Amino acid sequence: MIRAVAVLLAAFTLLLGGVYPAVVTGIAQLVFPAQANGSVVSAGDRAAGSALVGQPFASTRYFWGRPSATTPVPFDGRASAGSNLGPSSPALAAAVRARIEVLRAADPGNDAPIPVDLVTASGSGLDPHLSPAAALYQVPRVARARGMPPERVRALVEAHVERPFLGLFGAPRVNVLALNLALDGLDR
Amino acid sequence: MTAAAYAEIAVFFAALTALAVPLGGFIARALAGEAPLVGRVLGPLERALYRVAGVDPAEEMSWRRYAASVLVFNAAGLLLLYALQRLQPALPLNPGRLAAVPGGVAINTAVSFVTNTDWQAYAGESTLSPLVQMAGLAVQNFLSAATGLAVLAALARGLGQRSKGALGSFWVDLTRGTLHVLLPLSMALALLLAGLGVVQSFGGEGRWPLREPARDASGRPVTEQVVPVGPVASQVAIKQLGTNGGGYYAANSAHPYENPTPLTNLAEALAILLVPAALCFTFGGWVGDRRQGWTVYAAMLAILVPLTIATVAAEQAGNPALAALGVDQRPGPLQAGGNMEGKEARLGPVDAGIWAAATTAASNGSVDAQHDSLTPLGGLWPMWLMQLGEIVFGGVGSGLYGMLLFVIVAVFVSGLMVGRTPEYLGKKIEAREIKLASVAILLPSAVVLGGTALACLVPAAAAAAGNPGPHGFSEILYAFSSTANNNGSAFGGLTADGPFWRRATNVAMLVGRYGVLVPVLAIAGGLARKRAAPPSAGTLPTHGPLFAGLLVATVLLVGALTFLPALALGPVVEHLQLHAR
Numbered sequence: 208m209i210r211a212v213a214v215l216l217a218a219f220t221l222l223l224g225g226v227y228p229a230v231v232t233g234i235a236q237l238v239f240p241a242q243a244n245g246s247v248v249s250a251g252d253r254a255a256g257s258a259l260v261g262q263p264f265a266s267t268r269y270f271w272g273r274p275s276a277t278t279p280v281p282f283d284g285r286a287s288a289g290s291n292l293g294p295s296s297p298a299l300a301a302a303v304r305a306r307i308e309v310l311r312a313a314d315p316g317n318d319a320p321i322p323v324d325l326v327t328a329s330g331s332g333l334d335p336h337l338s339p340a341a342a343l344y345q346v347p348r349v350a351r352a353r354g355m356p357p358e359r360v361r362a363l364v365e366a367h368v369e370r371p372f373l374g375l376f377g378a379p380r381v382n383v384l385a386l387n388l389a390l391d392g393l394d395r
Numbered sequence: 396m397t398a399a400a401y402a403e404i405a406v407f408f409a410a411l412t413a414l415a416v417p418l419g420g421f422i423a424r425a426l427a428g429e430a431p432l433v434g435r436v437l438g439p440l441e442r443a444l445y446r447v448a449g450v451d452p453a454e455e456m457s458w459r460r461y462a463a464s465v466l467v468f469n470a471a472g473l474l475l476l477y478a479l480q481r482l483q484p485a486l487p488l489n490p491g492r493l494a495a496v497p498g499g500v501a502i503n504t505a506v507s508f509v510t511n512t513d514w515q516a517y518a519g520e521s522t523l524s525p526l527v528q529m530a531g532l533a534v535q536n537f538l539s540a541a542t543g544l545a546v547l548a549a550l551a552r553g554l555g556q557r558s559k560g561a562l563g564s565f566w567v568d569l570t571r572g573t574l575h576v577l578l579p580l581s582m583a584l585a586l587l588l589a590g591l592g593v594v595q596s597f598g599g600e601g602r603w604p605l606r607e608p609a610r611d612a613s614g615r616p617v618t619e620q621v622v623p624v625g626p627v628a629s630q631v632a633i634k635q636l637g638t639n640g641g642g643y644y645a646a647n648s649a650h651p652y653e654n655p656t657p658l659t660n661l662a663e664a665l666a667i668l669l670v671p672a673a674l675c676f677t678f679g680g681w682v683g684d685r686r687q688g689w690t691v692y693a694a695m696l697a698i699l700v701p702l703t704i705a706t707v708a709a710e711q712a713g714n715p716a717l718a719a720l721g722v723d724q725r726p727g728p729l730q731a732g733g734n735m736e737g738k739e740a741r742l743g744p745v746d747a748g749i750w751a752a753a754t755t756a757a758s759n760g761s762v763d764a765q766h767d768s769l770t771p772l773g774g775l776w777p778m779w780l781m782q783l784g785e786i787v788f789g790g791v792g793s794g795l796y797g798m799l800l801f802v803i804v805a806v807f808v809s810g811l812m813v814g815r816t817p818e819y820l821g822k823k824i825e826a827r828e829i830k831l832a833s834v835a836i837l838l839p840s841a842v843v844l845g846g847t848a849l850a851c852l853v854p855a856a857a858a859a860a861g862n863p864g865p866h867g868f869s870e871i872l873y874a875f876s877s878t879a880n881n882n883g884s885a886f887g888g889l890t891a892d893g894p895f896w897r898r899a900t901n902v903a904m905l906v907g908r909y910g911v912l913v914p915v916l917a918i919a920g921g922l923a924r925k926r927a928a929p930p931s932a933g934t935l936p937t938h939g940p941l942f943a944g945l946l947v948a949t950v951l952l953v954g955a956l957t958f959l960p961a962l963a964l965g966p967v968v969e970h971l972q973l974h975a976r
Binding site: 211212216230244247266296299300327329341375380 | 406447450463467468471521531533566573578590591592596603605606609610611617620621624628646651656658716717720724728729730732734735738743762763764765767770771863865887888973
């Protein structure tokens, strides 16, 4: 029995722990190199981020993404995490209230109800998306900060909306980094 | 709940069934060494392995020898995985220069992956090198699933044997389950995921300047974003297919590099249930009566579909505490709405609700949303699905062998009601089978309730709960429900790397795995020695809606009577408090 255990464990470690990931890596690097290496997007000639990983935005000139619970910085790529706050947690209610205040202060005239994903922390802390509702909510602020007509900013958001797969799976969404890069592109 | 949510659930389960039926037939052929294509490629490798390992592929093991082989092989795997973590800094492929994993956490992780639990008291991307993830964790993801598959095959042989007392060879079952079933499936899923955006490389990191520099908590400027990458797609494939659930990243399949799009989410969610679902049909083929497989499958769906709907409905309804603040949680064409804390915008509450039900019905435990932030009822149903014993689909192999224990109990109970000697597939069910089945059903439940009670009494253990009030109690109850049933998901607010929690979860995971597996093999050995009696007019048929109903009632009755009081103290109280405001 000892021989069987030793040989099978060693052989499977080599095969499943070495050959299997090596073959998958080889094929993936050959056939889908962009996806396999993190879907990096560039602006001009240098890397500007990943199409799949959100970045922190705080200036009024940019669309803000989902709140991020990573530490020590929001959107810390080395430490993916959610808040793990329970639904009845006083800390959750306090955090949401504080985020609402920041949004209201940045856009005093905007009385629209605030979409839930704009004031709740994402599961990974790296969420690259917003709901279209949450992006549209920010249109007046971004347009004012950039001195652009709101219709133009709104049209840009609408052009970035991605729909659910087959109309059912997933949620309607907007990639925040792509949207902000497009905004900067309009400026030039 | 919206009509689109019902439609999504319906399409999901239709797709699952359409994939599981043919896969069930494939697995039956593969475990017999007769799979076409795959057998031709990997068959020579299989035979070479037997030669070198000194294995006689025709060996017929007694249940004791089969069980001993399982235990020794799993123990050796545990030691190897522990050693790899401790030796991490001395091993190659460690671009992040990560240190050795502390001993206590390394033991906990080794136990966790060998028992098919994948409870994680560490954060993947900052603790383990690509080498340890690949050669340590992923290997056990395969082998723990193959172990479950092998034990199920042994039980099926016990039921199908014509009084020979032989259960086949563990080495052959393990090898074929790994080479012919799990490896080709994982390879296919890994490549699909890699094409859709899941990263796959030999380590390193993505690094780029932030579009808008930020500041950390102490005011220092942060100008770069760095995201570790590695062999993620290959690992995610087997963690989903092998009902393991341990993520490459701490955020598991909520992380955009592990699950970037709604389509990858669908593929990964289907993969959670796929093999356990297919095994129902494999089993029907093994015992020579397809109706037996369909009956068990229907009973599982009859429990899972309503609980999925209940979970999705709770999540889509949102959180009343946030509604009170004027937050808009209504689902519509411009937003998924609902309870979005801990969820990703690309997925939303319907996808996350389906996943939460699937991952706890199967003993998978991967998450695409943080379960600690689910609404009270959205967390209650997944918790109960684990507490039922991980038998509604459950783990690869272990789910069905656990469900067959309930079949034995259901046959016994109905035998008492009609006054006939109970039998299943022609084999008489007697005192020994009922005793062993009761032990295997009650042991994990005792650990869940006993462990939760103990943790509430030990101040250091209770203090690990990250949320106050009944939700903190839910975190503790969830932790034991998850580990004692080898699920591995968590209410992540619980700090699980302290000494109490490490030791308690070690015990829970080992009892939950081997306290069921060994009695199952003992039952298989006993049944194999019995002569099969032809069905008579007084035999209760174990197929069809009547028996499926009996089976569902047995499972729900045992699960409800055991856990309702505990659930009332956690999620039920929290739900009432939240809605009373």
